[in-house]
Amino acid sequence: MSWWKRIRKGVETSTSEKKEAPDGVWHQCTNCKKASLVTEMKAHAYTCPLCNHHEKIDADDYFDLIFDKSIWEEKFSNLVPVDTLEFADLKPYKQRIHEATVNSGLKEAMRVGYGKAGGENLTIAAMDFRFIGGSMGSVVGEKIAFAIDWAIENKSPLLIISKSGGARMQESAFSLMQMAKTSAKLTQLANAKLPYISLLTNPTTGGVTASFAMLGDFNIAEPGALIGFAGPRVIEETIKKKLPEGFQTSEFQLENGFLDFIVDRKQLRDKIITLLDLLKN
């Protein structure tokens, strides 16, 4: 009776997981595929209570997590992208911008929040992956530049949270030059002796890694994030072999000396406050 037996293992699904989960009550982990209560996941700072997988979250989620009592003020939200080059691939860039805006409810891939953390001023610039893959175009670069000016003016430390596929191709040389712009502006922050923490989250690659994300006084990352310059597929095509397990993860970057530490999102707020406090005295 072999046709009654399951040949492939692992297709048995326990009844509890088979249940249709109503939206907003259950969350299925993108890593372990197990379901947990959304409320529970939120209480775990959007990490899976079962496998500790750090789900991608939006800029405002980080603001809520880090700022005291989740109180913060958004800055520079009036900057929106334009299509100067009239770029069109399979879709015109204008249409991509429109779709991203409608689908995500965001205006760009970067938001700046200002508030207090542990009672002290803090400026946070955080990327949103849902807007064209968190890619860096003129607005992302400009918002970082404004955030730096703001931090200097208000003598506040700066935290940049990266989550990006890299520079935005549709803005071509303009997006490439945002790498130069953000790095140039960071020299001003450094001269003002204000701390800059760069938090790298999943994924951080390309021109973002090769500019502001790697230039923190402290480069820190969430566990298990993909962090690198070239994407894994490009590297595999170049070297014509498979990359080893764990290549370009946060843990790999820490081991190779490019991160100060890895921080679990549940401890993120406390660690940032402690670190900034140590610099004050």
Add this chain to the structure above:
Amino acid sequence: MTFLDFESPIAALVEEREKLKQIELRSGVSMSDKTSEIETKIKEKQKELYSNLTTWQRIQVSRHPERPYSLFYIEFVCDSFIELFGDRHFKDDKAMVGGFGSLNGETVMFIGNQKGVNTKMRQYRNFGMANPEGYRKALRLMKLAEKFNKPIVTLIDTPGAFPGEEAEQRGQGEAIARNLFEMVNLKVPVLCIVIGEGASGGALGIGIGDKLLMLENTWYSVISPESCSSILWRSWEHKEKAANALKPTPNDLFKYKIIDGIVKEPCGGAHSNPQEMAKTLKKTIHKYLEELKAQTPEERIENRINKFSKIGVYETLQTKEEIQG
């Protein structure tokens, strides 16, 4: 001589000329009238083709296998040149060269991406794709120039930073980022010139300066047309379309105020007359360095930050409705 596909009319004329020369040799009858007629035709055809290059053709010229590379220019423009090696941490990167040279009696630090001149050398130079140690070598030399108060000239010609396994282990991203940050703060004049290919962060890693120039038949973009095609069109087939969309030519970038000037190439491209190209380059470098010398280090750094801060296009919403909308 290697001809690009769009140069086939020139190739045909050159072949005709060579045939006439053979006949002349064998028969002893002078063909000079005919050959000079063909010479004129070649020049006319060259002028016609090269004054109307498409973006893709220009990219092909920038990659011409006989195109002069950094070391050729450096050795030509300098009365004396001492090449310096190594990043002092890991190794010497053959895809990045540099050293002190004397240009019209003044000492200049030259740094450049370096491609190989033949098959064997192309591999030796890793096709002009630097590893992290290349960027760290470049930075070491720039700091050296700053210490001795010598201006820096960088020659950009790379299909990109090397996307290899070890490059990632040694921090390709960090190495490039560090250069961007440090180059902004250099107290000495920095002149950057794209002499061939300028692909992405790999090019920018030695591309932060007071002035950015491009030779006429070069390109500079956030990504190569091939990779752009593969990502956005999901196939390598659309590289010409991608090239047009990226607007990577000197004329495009000058129009968008991303570069400060275009250096004219001899008709037929830099490879058709490398000496003439090098002479033009020498004059250009001299002119720009003289101009940049006039600034104080503080002015220079401030101008550099302002220059890059200005690059970017976006819209600023004014009303509350617009912002909330």
